[in-house]
Amino acid sequence: MNMGDRIKELRISKGYTQEELGKRLGLKKAAIQKYENGGVENIKRSKIKLLADALGVTPSYIMGWEEPTAALKYQSSEGLSEVEKELIFSYRKLSHDNQMKVTGIIEFMFDEESATEEEYEDKIKRA
Secondary structure, three states, rough: OOOOOHHHHHHHOOOOOOHHHHHHHOOOHHHHHHHHHHHOOOOOOHHHHHHHHHHHOHHHHHHOOOOOHHHHHHOOOOOHHHHHHHHHHHHHOOOOOHHHHHHHHHHHHHHHHHHHHHHHHHHHHHO
8 A cells, every 4th residue: 555545545534535634734635636646756744744643643654664553553542442442443434424423413412311301302302
């Protein structure tokens, strides 16, 4: 897998469009397209660091010098159970729209737990 493939795979797994990733890096969508398609041979080190930070891996992984398991250790997973890690991994694979839906469901569930039975019935009627 080349650097462009790694960038594209990570971007998709995070649920980012090329435009969204570009905005995070201060670049245009066209620059991300070029990175992913191999149109840029020598990406500046500063951009590789920004890419790695935005995509949650090490710069070494972006460059192809490190295996995925080592690169993903860069992400803080301290104190998470295996189930929590799997949920986060699955969430990151969702599209942005579906991530927002999941977030809404979770927020609704938190509200539901704190609401009295009457408040819950009112929410159901309004939904």
